[in-house]
Amino acid sequence: MTFSIVLLIIASLLIVAAFVLTVKPRWVAAVPAWGAMLLLYWGGYIQPTTLPMWKLAMWTLATAIVVALRRYQPTGEPDGRNTGNLYIGLAAVVGALLGIVMGPNYVLLGTIVGAVVGLMAYSRTPHGKWIKFASSTFIQYFCARCLPAIVAVAIMGIGVESILFYIRTCFFYSGV
Numbered sequence: 001m002t003f004s005i006v007l008l009i010i011a012s013l014l015i016v017a018a019f020v021l022t023v024k025p026r027w028v029a030a031v032p033a034w035g036a037m038l039l040l041y042w043g044g045y046i047q048p049t050t051l052p053m054w055k056l057a058m059w060t061l062a063t064a065i066v067v068a069l070r071r072y073q074p075t076g077e078p079d080g081r082n083t084g085n086l087y088i089g090l091a092a093v094v095g096a097l098l099g100i101v102m103g104p105n106y107v108l109l110g111t112i113v114g115a116v117v118g119l120m121a122y123s124r125t126p127h128g129k130w131i132k133f134a135s136s137t138f139i140q141y142f143c144a145r146c147l148p149a150i151v152a153v154a155i156m157g158i159g160v161e162s163i164l165f166y167i168r169t170c171f172f173y174s175g176v
Helices: 002-023 030-042 053-070 084-102 104-123 136-171
Strands: none
Touching (some): 002 084, 002 136, 030 053, 030 136, 053 136, 084 136, 104 136
């Protein structure tokens, strides 16, 4: 029991680190999120019935792809800013939270919709006016910035959802 609580605390810290890295990308945010998901899985907070092994392998592969793509990404935007990550990251987190509210199968969908809305909002700002909607720059920026955010935030959403489910079952279970 004590070891699983330690895993829960470490996983929670990794989720916070992944959130910070999603908004201010110094490194790939999907890696700490993936580590948190594994710790929650090993601690018994994510059940194999809710996250089967093939889904765990899929998220591992998605994290590996994002890490590989990080090497080929541009270092910043044309004006040297990374403000698009704030729009994309926060909108993806809001989408993931709305997905959690809608149901456990909607976390990924909410994250994708949130990231696209964040990218569209950023393209309407003065700093993002160089991104034209439905153009090759929009697609390239989506692949460079939104895909890593989608993978990281969706994995964080799975972790947060499992923690919330654990809290609900432990503290609010009436036994009836």
